[in-house]
Amino acid sequence: MMNVMNRVRLYHALLAILAIAAYLTGDIFPAHAWLGYGVAAVIVLRLLWAIGGERQVGLMRFYPKFDGLKLKVAITHPAISRVLMLGIALSLLTVSATGIIMDEGRVFGLKAAGIERQAGASGADTSRTGREHSEDDEDGEDGEDDEGPLSEIHELAGNLLLPFVGLHIAYLLAFKRPLAKFMLFVPRNTRKVMPAPPPA
Numbered sequence: 001m002m003n004v005m006n007r008v009r010l011y012h013a014l015l016a017i018l019a020i021a022a023y024l025t026g027d028i029f030p031a032h033a034w035l036g037y038g039v040a041a042v043i044v045l046r047l048l049w050a051i052g053g054e055r056q057v058g059l060m061r062f063y064p065k066f067d068g069l070k071l072k073v074a075i076t077h078p079a080i081s082r083v084l085m086l087g088i089a090l091s092l093l094t095v096s097a098t099g100i101i102m103d104e105g106r107v108f109g110l111k112a113a114g115i116e117r118q119a120g121a122s123g124a125d126t127s128r129t130g131r132e133h134s135e136d137d138e139d140g141e142d143g144e145d146d147e148g149p150l151s152e153i154h155e156l157a158g159n160l161l162l163p164f165v166g167l168h169i170a171y172l173l174a175f176k177r178p179l180a181k182f183m184l185f186v187p188r189n190t191r192k193v194m195p196a197p198p199p200a
Contacts, residue, residue, distance in 0.1 A: 004056050009183055011049075015042045019092065023158060033099070033107040040096040062086045076175050084171060087164040094157035098150050 022035035050059045064082035074080070104111045172180035181188070 004054050005182070008057060009185070011042065011046060012183055013185070015039065015046075015092075018042060019161070022095075023161070026158070030107045033103050036096060036099040036103075037107070039092065040100060043092060043096060062089050081168075081171060081176070084164055084168040088161065088168060091157045091161040091164055095154060095161065098154035098157065102150055102154065 018035055018038045022032055022039055025032040025035060046057075047059075050057050062082060062085050064079040064086060066077075066079050069077050069079055169180070172183070
């Protein structure tokens with residue numbers, strides 16, 4: 001059976017791939033929305049795993065403890081790594097939550113269906129398809145999706161995610177290289193160094 005750390009590594013890789021893909025497809029609908037829902041699903045599964053899983057995957061791993069933090073050992077103190085992980089987690093949660101709220105189920109066809117029901121009830125023209133409604137929403141004609149504070153929070157959280165991830169990777173490579181190699185699926189160097197022959 002796969003051990004806990006290998007499962008953590010696979011979860012980490014899946015979340016990273018989905019988050020990067022979602023960021024790169026920011027202007028491409030519906031790819032960006034589907035990838036955002038994928039990120040949200042992985043986060044929900046991770047939260048459920050933390051609640052019912054092993055100690056190694058508990059949410060306390062994201063809580064920075066500053067006990068024993070001294071200037072001499074500050075740079076390698078576990079609190080630094082946890083602060084970076086907490087920043088990544090909060091940014092991802094904010095991006096996912098705001099994205100889902102702004103989408104309003106459009107990617108699943110729920111918003112278009114709701115518009116048609118409202119239009120039918122008021123006697124308005126219901127001949128336009130859900131695709132046309134979707135295109136109107138993308139163009140911002142309803143004035144609610146492309147602008148506003150929620151969209152700005154979504155974009156800000158997405159932009160904050162990048163420096164947190166960059167610092168997290170740089171920190172691990174600089175101070176916790178074995179862990180960084182493990183998480184990046186770099187195989188361990190198993191080559192044994194032969195001892196020097198005894199002097200003649």
